[in-house]
Amino acid sequence: MVLAFDEMKAADGTVRPAYGELASWLAGVPPDVLDFRRREAEVLFRRIGITFAVYGEADAQERLIPFDVLPRILSASEWDILRSGLEQRVTAINHYLRDIYSRREILKAGIIPEDLVFRNPVFRPEMNGQKVPYDIYVHIAGIDIVRIDAHTFYVLEDNARTPSGVSYMLENREIMLRLFPELFARHHIAPVENYPDELLAALNSVAPASSSADPTVVLLTPGVYNSAYYEHSFLADKLGVELVEGRDLFVRDELVYMRTTQGSKRVDVIYRRIEDDFLDPLAFRPDSALGVPGLMSAYQAGNVTLANAVGTGIADDKAIYSYMPEIIKFYLGAEPILKNVPTWRCREPEHLSYVVEHVEELVIKEVHGSGGYGMMIGPQADKGTVAAFRAKLKSNPRNFVAQPTLALSTCPTCVDEGVAPRHVDLRPFVLTGRDRIRIVPGGLTRVALTKGSLVVNSSQGGGTKDTWVLDR
Amino acid sequence: MLSRTADNLYWLARYVERAEYLARILEVTQRLTTLPLSYAGSSNEWESALATAGCAHAFSVLYPEASEEAVSDFLCFSSANPSSIRNCFELARSNARAVRTALTVEMWDAINGAWLELKRFGNGPSSREEFLRFLRWVQENSLRFDGSAYRTMLRNDAYWFSRLGVYMERADNTARILDVKYHMLLPAHERVGGPLDYFQWAAILRSVSALTAYHWVYRDSVKPWLIADLLILRDEMPRSLASCYQNLVLYLDHIAHAYGRQGPAQRQARAIRARIENSRMDEIFQTGLHEFISEFITDNNRLGVSISEQYLI
Numbered sequence: 001m002v003l004a005f006d007e008m009k010a011a012d013g014t015v016r017p018a019y020g021e022l023a024s025w026l027a028g029v030p031p032d033v034l035d036f037r038r039r040e041a042e043v044l045f046r047r048i049g050i051t052f053a054v055y056g057e058a059d060a061q062e063r064l065i066p067f068d069v070l071p072r073i074l075s076a077s078e079w080d081i082l083r084s085g086l087e088q089r090v091t092a093i094n095h096y097l098r099d100i101y102s103r104r105e106i107l108k109a110g111i112i113p114e115d116l117v118f119r120n121p122v123f124r125p126e127m128n129g130q131k132v133p134y135d136i137y138v139h140i141a142g143i144d145i146v147r148i149d150a151h152t153f154y155v156l157e158d159n160a161r162t163p164s165g166v167s168y169m170l171e172n173r174e175i176m177l178r179l180f181p182e183l184f185a186r187h188h189i190a191p192v193e194n195y196p197d198e199l200l201a202a203l204n205s206v207a208p209a210s211s212s213a214d215p216t217v218v219l220l221t222p223g224v225y226n227s228a229y230y231e232h233s234f235l236a237d238k239l240g241v242e243l244v245e246g247r248d249l250f251v252r253d254e255l256v257y258m259r260t261t262q263g264s265k266r267v268d269v270i271y272r273r274i275e276d277d278f279l280d281p282l283a284f285r286p287d288s289a290l291g292v293p294g295l296m297s298a299y300q301a302g303n304v305t306l307a308n309a310v311g312t313g314i315a316d317d318k319a320i321y322s323y324m325p326e327i328i329k330f331y332l333g334a335e336p337i338l339k340n341v342p343t344w345r346c347r348e349p350e351h352l353s354y355v356v357e358h359v360e361e362l363v364i365k366e367v368h369g370s371g372g373y374g375m376m377i378g379p380q381a382d383k384g385t386v387a388a389f390r391a392k393l394k395s396n397p398r399n400f401v402a403q404p405t406l407a408l409s410t411c412p413t414c415v416d417e418g419v420a421p422r423h424v425d426l427r428p429f430v431l432t433g434r435d436r437i438r439i440v441p442g443g444l445t446r447v448a449l450t451k452g453s454l455v456v457n458s459s460q461g462g463g464t465k466d467t468w469v470l471d472r
Numbered sequence: 473m474l475s476r477t478a479d480n481l482y483w484l485a486r487y488v489e490r491a492e493y494l495a496r497i498l499e500v501t502q503r504l505t506t507l508p509l510s511y512a513g514s515s516n517e518w519e520s521a522l523a524t525a526g527c528a529h530a531f532s533v534l535y536p537e538a539s540e541e542a543v544s545d546f547l548c549f550s551s552a553n554p555s556s557i558r559n560c561f562e563l564a565r566s567n568a569r570a571v572r573t574a575l576t577v578e579m580w581d582a583i584n585g586a587w588l589e590l591k592r593f594g595n596g597p598s599s600r601e602e603f604l605r606f607l608r609w610v611q612e613n614s615l616r617f618d619g620s621a622y623r624t625m626l627r628n629d630a631y632w633f634s635r636l637g638v639y640m641e642r643a644d645n646t647a648r649i650l651d652v653k654y655h656m657l658l659p660a661h662e663r664v665g666g667p668l669d670y671f672q673w674a675a676i677l678r679s680v681s682a683l684t685a686y687h688w689v690y691r692d693s694v695k696p697w698l699i700a701d702l703l704i705l706r707d708e709m710p711r712s713l714a715s716c717y718q719n720l721v722l723y724l725d726h727i728a729h730a731y732g733r734q735g736p737a738q739r740q741a742r743a744i745r746a747r748i749e750n751s752r753m754d755e756i757f758q759t760g761l762h763e764f765i766s767e768f769i770t771d772n773n774r775l776g777v778s779i780s781e782q783y784l785i
Binding site: 245 | 473474475476477478566569570572573588629633727731733783784785
């Protein structure tokens with residue numbers, strides 16, 4: 001396996017410029033001070049109540065995501081590349097979604113196989129011909145990015161449905177400001193605290209034409225048992241909007257209302273953190289108790305804006321991912337600024353035969369899996385798992401894609417042995433409003449805390465870091 | 473404000489208040505049962521504690537006898553008792569969690585901190601000393617929560633609904649003590665009890681933290697009819713029915729004023745307060761203390777239903 005790119009130190013041991021201050025500070029700081037800050041951070045997080053439920057662990061309903069006190073640092077020029085690449089990618093995604101649910105030129109041009117769209121469970125026929133305000137489908141996107149070397153950033157995954165994690169970006173920064181004021185004074189770090197303002201501006205800008213000048217925005221959560229509930233309540237608070245559950249809303253005459261202590265109140269924009277399937281038991285899953293009966297009818301009548309729109313899964317599906325460079329070229333006529341990870345589509349016979357032969361070297365992903373579930377990292381899997389995946393591949397190749405095992409970049413991280421490099425990724429959040437695209441500098445850096453591990457998902461024991469984008 | 477948010481705030485306050493009340497009752501009961509029989513009388517105080525907590529029936533289904541151990545466990549830690557102190561904290565916290573955004577950091581800290589710390593007591597204290605410490609701890613946490621709410625919340629509907637929860641629960645609790653102990657609170661012309669009853673009376677006062685207040689108000693030794701007067705009619709006594717209803721009317725009026733609309737809850741609360749204000753202790757004794765209290769408990773429950781229908785669902 002290739003040596004991973006160390007974001008702080010070059011191979012010859014010299015420190016890269018962005019990490020200069022941090023490295024010299026680290027060299028002088030006694031180990032017990034770091035350890036003390038670590039424990040302080042843990043206390044702060046637990047008190048503030050950041051918790052993350054891990055599915056499948058009965059008594060772990062309120063486990064903390066580990067937080068690493070050492071920041072991940074990006075230089076201004078690195079961020080410039082990322083920002084323009086993210087804007088480009090999300091713009092293309094919105095063009096693509098409008099096309100898929102209207103004229104379908106990209107299918108007619110033969111760029112994406114039709115069955116990948118029409119036979120995909122995340123494609124929503126209800127959205128055919130449906131107008132959405134200002135043609136924006138994905139108002140909030142979380143784009144997962146990994147770094148391979150000094151110049152190469154890959155997009156690992158697009159999250160165009162209900163991406164989470166932004167509360168950690170915001171809280172991590174708050175905690176760091178409390179723990180390391182001296183480090184902040186020694187850097188010029190772009191702030192992230194304006195994210196909620198930017199989000200609210202983006203949401204307000206897409207209110208339906210029929211709403212008042214001061215639209216009512218709400219955040220729709222599945223409820224306290226959802227793993228991201230903390231984030232939902234955190235964001236609602238920062239946005240200054242009501243955090244509603246399905247039972248707080250109702251639909252009358254194709255208008256959405258919420259039940260308040262002063263009677264019913266019209267709702268214009270719903271920042272929904274509920275999957276399509278559960279939004280409306282009349283339109284989608286009839287057994288959903290989380291949704292609002294009739295919501296789709298109000299949506300289709302144009303009386304309420306859903307952010308994100310219904311049916312955006314057809315943009316971030318792993319089966320579609322490999323076509324993203326073509327999608328960007330098709331709609332924008334430009335080369336993608338951010339690359340895709342080379343991807344073998346197992347549905348194509350020549351790709352499949354390569355993948356079957358090289359299972360041990362590749363990362364195999366289920367097309368519909370997420371959060372690190374339903375995937376196998378070849379070089380780290382035991383023989384039994386490899387054999388099982390090979391069998392699955394052969395029996396249902398359409399269900400899989402494969403990618404090379406990437407040497408994700410590493411950042412210095414506090415672990416039991418001291419400070420050591422650990423693999424990281426990055427999820428910046430891209431907000432699309434009527435007027436413009438807004439991206440707060442940075443995002444959520446996730447870190448695989450186990451030595452050598454490449455799995456950064458919090459559901460699989462990964463941690464997070466504060467992400468610093470240097471202003472200069 | 474969302475109805476569900478108001479509902480969560482209301483119940484959050486109720487559960488914290490209830491936990492404190494249970495802790496007081498248990499503390500007083502333990503104190504009474506350590507007295508020699510010749511002072512405390514021969515009644516089973518643990519049964520009386522269950523009755524005052526309103527869960528004698530639920531208890532009798534599960535346990536053959538109201539022993540100290542069984543009652544303490546049932547009222548404090550049992551998961552089978554929906555109103556055990558532990559469950560009160562659990563419910564308070566899950567209500568708090570559901571409305572994090574409506575709470576101040578201090579309130580969240582108080583309730584979340586208490587919930588985290590509760591685990592320290594495991595499945596129950598190992599000794600009487602520790603049990604007493606636990607009961608103290610419960611009361612301190614209730615005070616901390618109440619103080620945080622009082623000192624940090626904006627004075628808007630969120631605060632008012634939370635105060636409604638406190639006073640609805642408190643009125644119910646005080647009325648229950650009176651309901652269980654009414655036979656000891658006889659009017660002046662009845663046979664005055666011997667020293668035996670003194671400790672029972674003191675216990676009643678202690679369970680609403682009013683023993684010292686009693687002396688300040690009446691400047692007299694403890695007399696049963698004055699206890700009834702203090703707990704029912706005295707505005708200045710924070711746990712009296714009069715004071716609870718003064719506050720209920722006040723906060724319901726705040727809400728009605730802010731929302732520009734009066735409703736059944738406001739009218740009912742005012743009617744109950746008027747009845748208390750227009751009562752005199754000798755009349756209450758004449759028509760029957762027990763009847764007065766039973767009627768009050770029914771009315772209080774009815775107001776709870778009205779508040780819920782008007783605002784919380």
